[in-house]
Amino acid sequence: MALRIGCASAPGKARENKTGSWRVFRPVFDHDKCTSCGMCQLVCPEGCVLTDNDEFNPDYDFCKGCGLCAEECPADAITMETEEK
Amino acid sequence: MKKILEGSHAIAEAVRLVKPEVISAYPITPQTHIVERLAEMVADGDLDSEYICVESEFSALSACLGASAAGSRVYSATSSQGLLFMAEVCFNVAGMRQPVVMSIANRAVSAPLSIWNDQQDSICLRDSGWIQLYAEDVQETLDLHLIAYRVAEDHKVLLPVFVCFDGFIISHTYEPVDIPDEKDVKAYLPAYVPVNKLDADDPLSMGMYATPEYYMEFRYENDQAMTRSLDVFKQAGKEFKDLFGRDYSELIEEYRLSDAKIAIIAMGSVCGTIKDAIDVMRAQGREVGLLKIRAYRPFPAEDIKKALSGIKKIGVLEKNISLGSRMKGAVGLEIKDALDDSSVSVLSYVAGLGGRDIRIEDVIKMTDAIEAGNGDCFFGLREELI
Numbered sequence: 001m002a003l004r005i006g007c008a009s010a011p012g013k014a015r016e017n018k019t020g021s022w023r024v025f026r027p028v029f030d031h032d033k034c035t036s037c038g039m040c041q042l043v044c045p046e047g048c049v050l051t052d053n054d055e056f057n058p059d060y061d062f063c064k065g066c067g068l069c070a071e072e073c074p075a076d077a078i079t080m081e082t083e084e085k
Numbered sequence: 086m087k088k089i090l091e092g093s094h095a096i097a098e099a100v101r102l103v104k105p106e107v108i109s110a111y112p113i114t115p116q117t118h119i120v121e122r123l124a125e126m127v128a129d130g131d132l133d134s135e136y137i138c139v140e141s142e143f144s145a146l147s148a149c150l151g152a153s154a155a156g157s158r159v160y161s162a163t164s165s166q167g168l169l170f171m172a173e174v175c176f177n178v179a180g181m182r183q184p185v186v187m188s189i190a191n192r193a194v195s196a197p198l199s200i201w202n203d204q205q206d207s208i209c210l211r212d213s214g215w216i217q218l219y220a221e222d223v224q225e226t227l228d229l230h231l232i233a234y235r236v237a238e239d240h241k242v243l244l245p246v247f248v249c250f251d252g253f254i255i256s257h258t259y260e261p262v263d264i265p266d267e268k269d270v271k272a273y274l275p276a277y278v279p280v281n282k283l284d285a286d287d288p289l290s291m292g293m294y295a296t297p298e299y300y301m302e303f304r305y306e307n308d309q310a311m312t313r314s315l316d317v318f319k320q321a322g323k324e325f326k327d328l329f330g331r332d333y334s335e336l337i338e339e340y341r342l343s344d345a346k347i348a349i350i351a352m353g354s355v356c357g358t359i360k361d362a363i364d365v366m367r368a369q370g371r372e373v374g375l376l377k378i379r380a381y382r383p384f385p386a387e388d389i390k391k392a393l394s395g396i397k398k399i400g401v402l403e404k405n406i407s408l409g410s411r412m413k414g415a416v417g418l419e420i421k422d423a424l425d426d427s428s429v430s431v432l433s434y435v436a437g438l439g440g441r442d443i444r445i446e447d448v449i450k451m452t453d454a455i456e457a458g459n460g461d462c463f464f465g466l467r468e469e470l471i
């Protein structure tokens with residue numbers, strides 16, 4: 001994203017601003033343990049759990065690493081790991 | 086055309102000449118006469134501006150910010166508590182790079198409550214990203230408003246400007262002023278051409294959210310624009326001289342300084358008193374001169390260094406106090422930094438706070454203190470009260 005004077009931008013630019021950079025911990029999903037119940041997607045405050053054919057995955061571009069998904073996962077399939085930058 | 090005008094009314098004339106599309110302000114002493122006169126001009130049909138009445142200074146500057154973002158030339162005015170109430174919006178205006186011009190009738194900040202003059206209010210907003218100009222008399226105040234719009238709206242700058250002048254001392258004093266011709270002002274100050282503009286057909290947000298990956302670069306850009314404004318001001322001041330005859334091609338002004346051994350530095354109306362005091366002292370054979378600073382931001386450090394070269398004793402008269410600073414005044418620190426020479430004595434004198442008079446004899450006493458090397462203090466304290 002090139003700088004535009006006064007930090008002005010056209011609509012839709014928020015998608016290019018990858019706010020996932022705030023993250024200190026990242027959720028790591030264990031697909032062998034996952035029962036595809038969808039709880040992680042339900043509780044994610046950022047709408048950052050994506051589904052693809054019943055496989056749930058975090059969207060690291062925008063996930064802030066709050067850990068709610070890991071806390072609530074009934075199958076303990078999500079662990080929070082320290083972010084390496 | 087020459088007229089005898091109250092300072093506030095001369096400023097209103099300047100605003101009438103630059104024809105802002107939108108004016109929004111909230112009355113506060115000693116700024117009130119400016120906005121009263123502008124409201125009259127709008128009501129009488131002498132000025133074709135949208136005058137937005139608001140319930141506070143915060144709203145006044147917010148309305149100006151929105152109008153400026155929509156591509157209008159805008160104007161506001163305030164003082165003291167009013168300016169501090171605007172503080173948050175001030176940073177927004179500068180960060181969004183909107184060329185708002187605002188008159189500051191400098192007034193002390195409470196508590197204790199004071200409606201009288203010092204320069205604490207605008208100095209407090211040093212790092213908000215606004216250019217700060219300081220005028221010595223009514224004519225200079227009027228002229229600096231015209232130059233302010235030229236500098237602010239220049240695409241190399243795009244920063245807002247405070248035009249500061251001492252409350253009551255300038256705002257309520259009648260002086261003869263030369264009011265520039267409308268045609269000449271139109272030639273000097275063409276219509277504002279925005280770089281970014283709010284437009285429903287081509288939507289845009291300004292002052293967007295910047296993560297740690299982006300924020301610093303925007304502050305860097307603000308600082309670069311501030312630095313560029315030094316030359317833009319000089320050029321605008323030079324062209325002003327060519328058209329109107331009064332010279333503002335420098336951000337500083339020297340008075341009997343070239344052969345001086347002692348320099349007094351100040352901003353604003355007190356420079357007039359200092360010039361008179363220097364004439365008295367020169368007649369007594371004392372080699373004293375004045376360096377008047379017209380711009381506190383951007384700070385013309387290089388020009389000041391040049392103007393003061395060879396002078397070993399310098400005193401800065403400050404109408405502000407940076408509480409807890411060893412040197413006391415906010416301008417003295419900048420002078421010391423500009424000179425960066427430990428063989429020069431730079432001393433700060435906090436004077437005239439809350440409207441206390443500074444007279445010729447005070448300036449002479451201050452000069453004695455500069456010569457003796459006593460400073461970095463409050464000057465003119467009533468010891469019997471402490």
